[in-house]
Amino acid sequence: MSDNSQKKVIVGMSGGVDSSVSAYLLQQQGYHVEGLFMKNWEEDDDTEYCSAATDLADAQAVCDKLGIELHTVNFAAEYWDNVFALFLEEYKAGRTPNPDILCNKEIKFKAFLEFAAEDLGADYIATGHYVRRQDVDGKSRLLRGMDGNKDQSYFLYTLSHEQIAQSLFPVGELEKPQVRKIAEELELATAKKKDSTGICFIGERKFTDFLARYLPAQPGPILSVDDNKPMGQHQGLMYHTLGQRKGLGIGGVKDGGEDPWYVVDKDVANNILYVAQGHEHPRLMSYGLIAQQLHWVDRQPLTTELRCTVKTRYRQGDIPCTVTPLGDDRITVRFDEPVAAVTPGQSAVFYLDDVCLGGGIIEERIQE
Structure with a gap:
């Protein structure tokens, strides 16, 4: 065994293939590995969308296969206060936030890191993110993952060098097909599970319906930015983001020409959505x-x-x-x-x- 055998690593087990393979790779490197599954969202009556129960079962199956202990923790209150409430505030203000970045900052590399260190005695935490760590002159740097197509450093820019120093990213050195291959060879329960694409921890729901539960929609006019011509009605500025092309409901405008329409501006004070034709409109x-x-x-x-x-x-x-x-x-x-x-x-x-x-x-x- 390597010197790592004295080091305890708590792996954030999401029930996905990347964290599953991360746990295996760390075992191979000689670490004492345990898993931790986080529950960060409470509304499980949405069984159609909320995959927490399935994800936990998959994480448990992987841990059983690898012979490691799986802990669970509920961070739903922290998620609501430190991620979701801010997410709603930003949408209310007409901006388009990125909840995954906030979740990494407040949950995965703060609440999770503290719990793993203080309650579970971890020397390090590990996640299935496609990034790399490099230690230079006593400070840890964050590097892009080797797989340019999967690199997730964009979502982790809020980490400090101290947080990175306490974190391991085993799949960051690999490309996604290699990760899948390892999982398949080990016959892990997550080997063929598709990657999640929904909002961090909230799953694959229809976004407009989900947002409407928490923010009252305020319909308003869609105007052409070039001549203020009425183009239709939007159901709420929060449903639209700059550069958006689909879901505007203004296709086939008379004398509109062939070019598609894009969202180019939002007037939050007057609840107006501005659109223009062409993806290179000034x-x-x-x-x-x-x-x-x-x-x-x-x-x-x-x-x-x-x-x-x-x-x-x-x-x-x-x-x-x-x-x-x-x-x-x-x-x-x-x-x-x-x-x-x-x-x-x-x-x-x-x-x-x-x-x-x-x-x-x-x-x-x-x-x-």
Whole structure:
């Protein structure tokens, strides 16, 4: 056995294939491995959508197969207070938040980390995220996962180097097909389970119906941004995001031409949704942005101008940019080329090659 045998790792077992294989890989590296399943949402009357019971059964089956103990913990109150309430506030304000980023910050790498260390005596926690950790000069860095198609560093930019130092990411060195292959060879219960795509912990429900339970919908006009021509009615600004093309209900407009219509702006004060034709319409393009609520992985605030790349949404290519500190925990970001659908409430995440530097919440877009 390696020196790792004295080290206890608590793996966040989600009932998915990535965390299942993570637990196995850590076993192979000689760690003392135990699992922890989190329940973070209470409304289980939605059996059609809420997969918590199935996920727990799958996690238990994997732990039984690997011969490791599975603990459970309920963080529903923390999730509601620190993730979901803020998520609703952002939607109410007409912004488009990213709950997965908030969930990682407040639940997986805070509540979970504290519980694992204090209650279960963990030396490390581990998750099935596709990211890598690199230790340089006594500080842990966050690197993109080896699988460029699955890299999840965008969702983990709020982590500090201290949190990363307490975390292991075994599948970050692998590509997804390799992970599936390992699970199939081990005949794990999760080997063929599809990846979850719903809101963090809330599952695969129809988003508009789900949101309407918590926020009263306020219908209002859809106007063409070019001439203020009425184009239809929206059911609530919260259901729409910049750059959205589907679900507008304004196809086949008379004299409208062939180009599809896109959401280009939201007037929250007057409850107006603005649309325009063409995915490169000037009102959809931004030359930069202002970001706030900044998090830098190394905990060092930015004091000088920085040349790097940025992503303004997940799965976007790297955008070369210049970042300038404004003071008061805000920055200006100028893109080398205009970018479509930069969306307030989403996160701008910065990189130097494979190193994730950190990021912030997009406060406003710069359109000139």
